[in-house]
Amino acid sequence: MTAIVNQGPVRPRSPLSRLWRWMRSDVRAVLAIGYLTMLVIVSLFAPVIAPYSPLEQNVANLLLPPDTHYWLGTDDLGRDVLSRLIWGAPNSLYASLLAVSVAIALGVPIGLIIGFVGGWFDEVASRFIDALLSFPPIVLAIAVTGALGIGLTNAMLSVGFVFAPFLARLVRAQTLTVKNALYVDAARGFGASTTHIIIKHIVPNAIQPVIVQVTLMLAIALLAEASLSFLSLGVQPPAASWGGMLARAYNYIEIALAQMYAPGFAILLTALAFNALGESMRVALDPTMKRR
Amino acid sequence: MHRLPFLIGRRLWQLVPIIVFATFVVFLLLHLVPGDPAVTLAGDYASKERIAEIRQIYGFDKPLIVQYGVWLGHTVTGDFGKSLLSSAPVLDLIKQRLPNTILIATYALLIAGAIGIPLGVLAATRVGSRVDTFVTSIASLGVALPSFWLAILLVANFSLIFHWFPATGARPITVDPRLAILHATLPAVALAVGVIAELARQVRSALIEVLSSQYYRTLRAKGLSPIAMLWKHGLRNVSVTMLTILGLQVNRLFSGAVVIEAVFAVPGAGQLVAYSAINKDFPVVQGVVLVLVVIVILINLTVDVLSALLDPRAAQA
Numbered sequence: 152m153t154a155i156v157n158q159g160p161v162r163p164r165s166p167l168s169r170l171w172r173w174m175r176s177d178v179r180a181v182l183a184i185g186y187l188t189m190l191v192i193v194s195l196f197a198p199v200i201a202p203y204s205p206l207e208q209n210v211a212n213l214l215l216p217p218d219t220h221y222w223l224g225t226d227d228l229g230r231d232v233l234s235r236l237i238w239g240a241p242n243s244l245y246a247s248l249l250a251v252s253v254a255i256a257l258g259v260p261i262g263l264i265i266g267f268v269g270g271w272f273d274e275v276a277s278r279f280i281d282a283l284l285s286f287p288p289i290v291l292a293i294a295v296t297g298a299l300g301i302g303l304t305n306a307m308l309s310v311g312f313v314f315a316p317f318l319a320r321l322v323r324a325q326t327l328t329v330k331n332a333l334y335v336d337a338a339r340g341f342g343a344s345t346t347h348i349i350i351k352h353i354v355p356n357a358i359q360p361v362i363v364q365v366t367l368m369l370a371i372a373l374l375a376e377a378s379l380s381f382l383s384l385g386v387q388p389p390a391a392s393w394g395g396m397l398a399r400a401y402n403y404i405e406i407a408l409a410q411m412y413a414p415g416f417a418i419l420l421t422a423l424a425f426n427a428l429g430e431s432m433r434v435a436l437d438p439t440m441k442r443r
Numbered sequence: 444m445h446r447l448p449f450l451i452g453r454r455l456w457q458l459v460p461i462i463v464f465a466t467f468v469v470f471l472l473l474h475l476v477p478g479d480p481a482v483t484l485a486g487d488y489a490s491k492e493r494i495a496e497i498r499q500i501y502g503f504d505k506p507l508i509v510q511y512g513v514w515l516g517h518t519v520t521g522d523f524g525k526s527l528l529s530s531a532p533v534l535d536l537i538k539q540r541l542p543n544t545i546l547i548a549t550y551a552l553l554i555a556g557a558i559g560i561p562l563g564v565l566a567a568t569r570v571g572s573r574v575d576t577f578v579t580s581i582a583s584l585g586v587a588l589p590s591f592w593l594a595i596l597l598v599a600n601f602s603l604i605f606h607w608f609p610a611t612g613a614r615p616i617t618v619d620p621r622l623a624i625l626h627a628t629l630p631a632v633a634l635a636v637g638v639i640a641e642l643a644r645q646v647r648s649a650l651i652e653v654l655s656s657q658y659y660r661t662l663r664a665k666g667l668s669p670i671a672m673l674w675k676h677g678l679r680n681v682s683v684t685m686l687t688i689l690g691l692q693v694n695r696l697f698s699g700a701v702v703i704e705a706v707f708a709v710p711g712a713g714q715l716v717a718y719s720a721i722n723k724d725f726p727v728v729q730g731v732v733l734v735l736v737v738i739v740i741l742i743n744l745t746v747d748v749l750s751a752l753l754d755p756r757a758a759q760a
Contacts (some may be wrong), residue, residue, distance in 0.1 A: 179706035248568075262731070268657055270532070276658070277462040277463060279460075279464045281461050281464075282460075282461045282462075282463075282464030282465040282467075282468065283464075283465075283468065284734065285465055285694075285696075285736050285739045285743070286465070286569060286694075286735075286736050286739070286741065287693075287694045287696075287697035287735055287736075288698050289695065289697040289699070289701055289702070290697055290698060290701060290713070290716055290731075290732055290735055291468075291732065293701060293716055293717055293720045293728075294472050294716065294728050294729075295472065295475060295720065295731050296720060297720025297723065297725070297728055298472050298473070298475035298476045298720075298725070298728075299475060299476075299477075300477070301720075301721060306751065318600055343477070359691065370586075370587060374587075374589055377589050378589070378702045379593075381591050381702060381705070382702060382705055382717045382719065384703070384717070384719075384720065386720060394589075394591075395590060397591070398594065401706070403593055404595065404598065404599055405603060408599055411592070411595055411596065411599065414592075414597075415589065415592035415596075418592065418593070419584075419587055419588055419589065420591045422586075422587035422588075423583065423584070425585040426583060426586060426587055427583070430583075436543050
């Protein structure tokens, strides 16, 4: 037994060094988490960070280009663009989280039930999910928002409702796979209850793809919020939102083009960060997938 | 090919429950509105008699399932009701608006297919190379890019600065095709970018899977390059996957069209549905949503049938 090659000292790595190794191996995720953390801080402390009030109008300073007082200029009502950008962050985060929470609250239990019950119930429910997935998502979200009444919360409830069937389908498929696995049969043979099987076996196995999907959904929800606010179905004026800022600025595009950049980049960066996080989680959680 | 009618028949039969559920969802939209649907449909300042009349026509005092039947009966015969705002028949409004949306969406799909698919193929045949990294990075950017922002930037540059394309509006393609295409170009490009990104990603990962199969490993062992393998043996295998991926983009195109049409002031179906939703014109909202979902379902059916023609294995599924 002397042939065992000594591969250097094997000592348990400290949590700090493990963190460091992970950070070096996945720079994209680190950047995304860093950016999102910054966004959360900005959202929480918007009243302190914003240099001016996001709502205060100033007719003497309409559509100013960026200068030392107004770093990003002012809008058509003389409001500070930077302050509105900062106040737009909590709205966007709230919107994304709300939509995705609704999707989870509806989609996950429905998917579990469909997958677990199976049989003709699965047939019927799956056709219903197929029908829901045939609708163009934003169009259906707009229709539902119109029915519930326009405004950010209703708009995001609608987006969440539209997302739910995607999660339900995913969870159903996972449930079906796990339900018929041998070890679940074994557990049933030992007299495990349905609740026990769902909580101890199905949920832990179904949760990984759901986490990935949900993170990616945050980006889609953010873009949906921006779109709906751009169409004035989401955040209502005078409250600040990135999509709404673009809609206003678009009216003055010929005289104040510079105003188009900041809100657009804010939306793009945030969506990129959510997507990057989702992709990194997909790689981290899936042992069969190596750096795709 | 005598199996084909049988195949189409079976697919049509499978569509029945989906159509029933989809129309039911559209029907339910009106019932999501808080309050009495008859009052909603009668519009503002309606008399008591008018409300009672509407309640009678749509059977709002009867059970929900009966109401659905009545509504479906009207809809199937082409009676989509009247706009609460303009009192024009909803079907006429849709007929006016839909061609503009179809033009932009088709144009965008052509652009996206012509760019997105080759990008995906290029990346998949050179996994891990710089080309691959470039394509995947561009695709990540494209997926996260808000299409209406891109649309605005396109207007700013190509309409207002270079004057290459008109900034707003649409022209019917039947009257002046050249002008219609010119008007549709910027909206189509704005709409296409997200689809290009999505196509490149999905084609890439689908191809990687195909190229790593045993069959291709054998070909590889015979000394064929990935591109040659694709040309000589692979495209037929991959075409079904690509067709499916393309078909799935229609939903994305219609969703994007709503916002893009707003930016370019295109009088299309998307703009109609957004405007009607804001102004609580529910018969129009229901009509547009219904027509769009039926188009999506029919396209899915076409994709299914074509896939079965291209790949006999898919016919068995």
